Amino acid sequence: MIIYIFLCRRVRNRWGFAIANVMSGIFLVALVCIPADKVWLKILFSVCGIFFSTASFDTNYVYTSELFPTVMRNAALGSGSTVARIGALLAPFVHQLVMKFIFHLDNTMMSSIFNEI
Numbered sequence: 310m311i312i313y314i315f316l317c318r319r320v321r322n323r324w325g326f327a328i329a330n331v332m333s334g335i336f337l338v339a340l341v342c343i344p345a346d347k348v349w350l351k352i353l354f355s356v357c358g359i360f361f362s363t364a365s366f367d368t369n370y371v372y373t374s375e376l377f378p379t380v381m382r383n384a385a386l387g388s389g390s391t392v393a394r395i396g397a398l399l400a401p402f403v404h405q406l407v408m409k410f411i412f413h414l415d416n417t418m419m420s421s422i423f424n425e426i
Contacts (some may be wrong), residue, residue, distance in 0.1 A: 322372040329365035365387050366393075 316325055336358035336360050370386065377385045 321366055322375060326365060326368045326372050329361045329368060333361035333365055335363060 316328070320328070336354050338352045340351060343354060345351075364375065369389075373386055373389060374382055
């Protein structure tokens with residue numbers, strides 16, 4: 310996380326946010342291509358994907374507060390946080406619904422899709 314903080318200071322928060330989103334997507338989609346016998350590699354890719362996803366979520370709060378003027382900042386952060394919490398609350402139900410109708414997708418692919426939403 311310390312390295313990511315220095316990266317955001319160097320390239321600014323907009324690019325840091327974009328880099329974190331892209332890297333999270335790359336690691337989580339590449340997780341599907343790793344063979345099942347390489348457990349350590351699957352763990353490494355999933356931890357890296359979760360790290361970049363968390364970094365993207367944290368950078369979103371910082372970047373949003375820089376983006377809006379002071380008068381609108383509280384409403385923007387509050388509504389954004391509310392929508393994010395509702396999405397996190399609905400994600401398991403949507404996952405179950407999709408897995409019921411689309412049988413050929415495994416859990417790793419579905420988690421990478423829902424992570425980027």
